[in-house]
Amino acid sequence: MALHFCERYKLMVLKISSKFELRRFCRTTGAVALLKLSQPNTDDLGYVDSISVEEIGGVRVTIVKMKRVYSVCTVVLRGSTDSILDDLERAVDDGVNNYKVVVANIYTNSCLFL
Numbered sequence: 001m002a003l004h005f006c007e008r009y010k011l012m013v014l015k016i017s018s019k020f021e022l023r024r025f026c027r028t029t030g031a032v033a034l035l036k037l038s039q040p041n042t043d044d045l046g047y048v049d050s051i052s053v054e055e056i057g058g059v060r061v062t063i064v065k066m067k068r069v070y071s072v073c074t075v076v077l078r079g080s081t082d083s084i085l086d087d088l089e090r091a092v093d094d095g096v097n098n099y100k101v102v103v104a105n106i107y108t109n110s111c112l113f114l
Contacts, residue, residue, distance in 0.1 A: 002037055012051065014062065028064060 006013045016022045026033050031046025050065045057078060075092055079085040 025064075028066070 003013060014025070016025060022033055025031075026046065029046030029048050032040075032044040034040060034044060048064050049067050052063050053060055054063055055061070056076065077085055077088045077092070079088060
């Protein structure tokens with residue numbers, strides 16, 4: 001019934017089943033996840049410049065475009081086999097974690113010794 005009224009008033013609804021993905025989407029848009037279906041306050045609403053659904057590599061994805069800079073980024077990896085993609089994912093994860101450690105050390109210590 002709720003989807004009927006969302007369609008009637010031209011509201012876009014996303015079903016995000018993962019709690020991690022929901023938190024990431026809320027952080028990206030500046031929105032607050034509501035626990036029950038009710039009228040949101042103006043403070044709870046997020047903002048995006050454009051949102052669309054496209055097909056990339058045979059998978060439908062939701063693309064959110066922002067002009068403002070937020071602390072969330074998406075890296076799309078493509079490879080011929082699952083093992084290559086697993087290796088690429090580990091490499092990106094290691095690189096991001098190393099960057100976080102270096103930035104944390106720079107802010108906690110005034111100098112960094114390598």
